[in-house]
Amino acid sequence: MKPLSPRLKKWLLLAVPVILALAVFVRYEFEHTSTNQYCGYTCHIMRPAYESSFHNVHREEMNVNCRDCHLPEENLAETLVYKAYSGARDYYKNTFDPPDVLRTTDWSRDIIQSNCIRCHQTVVEHINISGGKLCFECHRGIPHGQWYQPFSSEKIYTPIR
Amino acid sequence: QKAPTPPTTATIPAGEPDPAVWGKVYPDQYASYLKQKEMTKGNSKYGGSVPESHLKEAPVQVKLFAGYPFSEDYNEERGHVWALEDVTKTQRVGPKTISSCWNCKSPNVPPLIEKMGDSFWSTPFDQLKDQIKHPIACADCHDAQTNALKITRVTLLDALKTRGVDPAKLSRQEMRTMVCAQCHVEYYFRPEDKRVTYPWKYGLKMDDAEKLYEEINFKDWDHKESGAPMLKAQHPDYELFSTGVHAANGVACADCHMPYIKQGTSKISSHQIQSPLNSLSQSCQTCHKQSEQYLKDQVIGTQDQVFKTKVSLEKALSDAIDAINTASKNPNAKAEMMTQARTLHRKSQWRWDYISAENSMGFHSPKEALRVLGEGIDLARQAQLTANLAVGTAAGGTANPDAGKTPGAGTSVDAAGPGAAPKQQ
Amino acid sequence: QKAPTPPTTATIPAGEPDPAVWGKVYPDQYASYLKQKEMTKGNSKYGGSVPESHLKEAPVQVKLFAGYPFSEDYNEERGHVWALEDVTKTQRVGPKTISSCWNCKSPNVPPLIEKMGDSFWSTPFDQLKDQIKHPIACADCHDAQTNALKITRVTLLDALKTRGVDPAKLSRQEMRTMVCAQCHVEYYFRPEDKRVTYPWKYGLKMDDAEKLYEEINFKDWDHKESGAPMLKAQHPDYELFSTGVHAANGVACADCHMPYIKQGTSKISSHQIQSPLNSLSQSCQTCHKQSEQYLKDQVIGTQDQVFKTKVSLEKALSDAIDAINTASKNPNAKAEMMTQARTLHRKSQWRWDYISAENSMGFHSPKEALRVLGEGIDLARQAQLTANLAVGTAAGGTANPDAGKTPGAGTSVDAAGPGAAPKQQ
Numbered sequence A: 001m002k003p004l005s006p007r008l009k010k011w012l013l014l015a016v017p018v019i020l021a022l023a024v025f026v027r028y029e030f031e032h033t034s035t036n037q038y039c040g041y042t043c044h045i046m047r048p049a050y051e052s053s054f055h056n057v058h059r060e061e062m063n064v065n066c067r068d069c070h071l072p073e074e075n076l077a078e079t080l081v082y083k084a085y086s087g088a089r090d091y092y093k094n095t096f097d098p099p100d101v102l103r104t105t106d107w108s109r110d111i112i113q114s115n116c117i118r119c120h121q122t123v124v125e126h127i128n129i130s131g132g133k134l135c136f137e138c139h140r141g142i143p144h145g146q147w148y149q150p151f152s153s154e155k156i157y158t159p160i161r
Numbered sequence B, C: 001q002k003a004p005t006p007p008t009t010a011t012i013p014a015g016e017p018d019p020a021v022w023g024k025v026y027p028d029q030y031a032s033y034l035k036q037k038e039m040t041k042g043n044s045k046y047g048g049s050v051p052e053s054h055l056k057e058a059p060v061q062v063k064l065f066a067g068y069p070f071s072e073d074y075n076e077e078r079g080h081v082w083a084l085e086d087v088t089k090t091q092r093v094g095p096k097t098i099s100s101c102w103n104c105k106s107p108n109v110p111p112l113i114e115k116m117g118d119s120f121w122s123t124p125f126d127q128l129k130d131q132i133k134h135p136i137a138c139a140d141c142h143d144a145q146t147n148a149l150k151i152t153r154v155t156l157l158d159a160l161k162t163r164g165v166d167p168a169k170l171s172r173q174e175m176r177t178m179v180c181a182q183c184h185v186e187y188y189f190r191p192e193d194k195r196v197t198y199p200w201k202y203g204l205k206m207d208d209a210e211k212l213y214e215e216i217n218f219k220d221w222d223h224k225e226s227g228a229p230m231l232k233a234q235h236p237d238y239e240l241f242s243t244g245v246h247a248a249n250g251v252a253c254a255d256c257h258m259p260y261i262k263q264g265t266s267k268i269s270s271h272q273i274q275s276p277l278n279s280l281s282q283s284c285q286t287c288h289k290q291s292e293q294y295l296k297d298q299v300i301g302t303q304d305q306v307f308k309t310k311v312s313l314e315k316a317l318s319d320a321i322d323a324i325n326t327a328s329k330n331p332n333a334k335a336e337m338m339t340q341a342r343t344l345h346r347k348s349q350w351r352w353d354y355i356s357a358e359n360s361m362g363f364h365s366p367k368e369a370l371r372v373l374g375e376g377i378d379l380a381r382q383a384q385l386t387a388n389l390a391v392g393t394a395a396g397g398t399a400n401p402d403a404g405k406t407p408g409a410g411t412s413v414d415a416a417g418p419g420a421a422p423k424q425q
């Protein structure tokens, strides 16, 4: 093997720790920006989704986190691309163009669907699951389980009958 | 329970009627309130905020209201800021109009009622004109000190008492409906003192109000063509809504008509109260994940169905009025049957008006709306039949003089006697 | 696109009609299929699986069906496993019954049609009795090789062709409805060869089917009392469902009637097809978070509203039939008006039957059901009126011999001429 030139050695000496540090940082940031705390608390706009998932078995007992449903788990490349894209979009929108209601994109629905199946493989192994309704089109309340606006969640019936 | 108020240093005097004063403390809500001045039709098909004439849209209404001021001037309603302009300009108001008509038009009303007591109601309308300065505004729904929602109309407090409901126990979500139920309800002037009263003694449904009106022998006017003692229904928005699937799920008026809107990074309740078809995303998509197009189609599709049935009933009513009118000019018409025909006219038109005067073209409770209209059609056609029989049998001199006494029970069988038809000749 | 099949070693012969053979491969589904033998009423108010007599519940139907076998024997339907027993025991089947009646009752049918071609349909019913051995079973909906859902009835394939739909392109979710649409649809026997045909040429709605029947001058029988040429509606479950809010959201028949049920650690589709009121939790609560009690109340509340309107229409029809019947015995009755009254009877009873023969008491599409019934009431009362006028004017010898020609357009005005009532004397 050709010996490394001193120049390169010098660069490597500098670069390796930097790359390592960067990798650790990215890794840390990736983790940090994938916590429930981060997703739910950083932006005001995310609070309803955060709060509405509190009282669901997924959060309460099973420690299933935002990322388990909302990030791709099958291949790293998709995960990184999706995370960068959606993170950038969320930051942009949050700053310049916050919407009144949040709606999932097709991409994100595909991701959620594959995550449902990932965990619940055995439950659905005997039924057909392609080309039909998505899991959460039947399980409409999972895990953001409420029908009312977060602000008016008291169940009432018209007071007078 | 109560709504948190944004902190502020300025204070609002108790009962302050002028929204501009409130606006200093709550500029965002005030700004959105003022947007009600815009008169948009937008996505709306049967509502919207353009004061178009209902009489021009459906001229048959002139006939249905014959003999009553609604046959002269009756427009699509618009935003709250227009309430004073509209009530003073309408040709339905005349020298005999009383102050009861002010009740739902201005925050100046509650103090006046407090001062004048029950003499308020029958005071001539014109006499109070100078003291009523602001159209519907903040003080109609809010407490100035706490900003909490508040029932300011004695008329609703009266009605709650009748129903045994303690207003102090209403939850915040319920209040988000009940502030609207102050005004968006069917009412009548109590005969003795003209106090505005909601006919809820027997319940909130169309049939319950009718039962009360029958009991007290109430009528709004005599129909000019048919001579029937008529009932006028007016905006039973809250009552019809109560029978629907949204009410059953605790959805409040404000959820759809005052949705939360973004104001910078925080949200406020939109105070541009209008057709939710013009705020589908904010009004509906928090609960319904479907597309705006789907939601719009559902609303308008439902309304089209109700409208179509309403038009059938208008046609049937028009026929019934003609039949009664013509028959009544025939001196041989059987009086008893004519009375019956008029009762049927009264009952069927009450049903029509209940849905027609309600403002959502049935969307607030589609099934109930269609049920009520179906009953109306049945009664209107029976009115037409009865009037025809009142003349027909009299003119024909049939064997059986009681012919047609029970329309709806096989009149022509009675007319001829079972299997006795040949005898008629 | 197509569904993956759970792996299995056993094989099922193509088209195997015997469910027990399939049951060896799919024991769970088979076991739940067999539960259809239980005949429960459960939570159901208007449906359920007890073969009660519709004629005993509402004797007025005997009159409405006068002259037609449905007036003799007509029961609540029950599970698929009973299909053969019911079709062979019903008194509606007689020596003149044809094999078209087998079409929706057994998996033995498709091979027979393949073999016999169009001669199948008009073959006497009794002649094929020996070859038809199994009630509705697996092979009616599934492909034996792949287990995928499959349309096995040529009658639906015909109809899809008429509508320009390519069956190969239906998604899995659509197939979860279309296997049911093989049978749960309105049909008629094509006059030339008695082939079972779905009247979808102009669309899926009540009005579209009527349009086709008018076009080909179709009638099922002549009413014994009114003499009107009648249409019989039969189970337009799929068609009515298509107009409703669940269909608009892509919900399939199987979602409610074959909900997933837990079987150990995995789930299967329930093959105990029945009223969803008896599986509220599985059928509805994955989509609707409300309580079972709420859901039951919504279904039955809706059905009560539809039922009430249906009863009003029954009453109106009964009156119309009496009126036409009596008038027709009067030789002076105006023929033209009698024809018109009979047409109105036909059209209104078609509307009644469309909702009455549909199996959900309106729940599949409440608004459309109520709209259709409303129209029916309008037409039935007009039929009654027209029959009365046909005799009334004839007997009365009024000034205007064309009186009542246009019922629904103010007949008694016509009768007297405008303002001309006094002349009548």
Ligand SMILES: [Ca+2]
Pocket: B047, B048, B049, B050, B076, B077, B078
């Ligand atoms: Ca309006």
Ligand SMILES: [Ca+2]
Pocket: C047, C048, C049, C050, C076, C077, C078
């Ligand atoms: Ca049944």
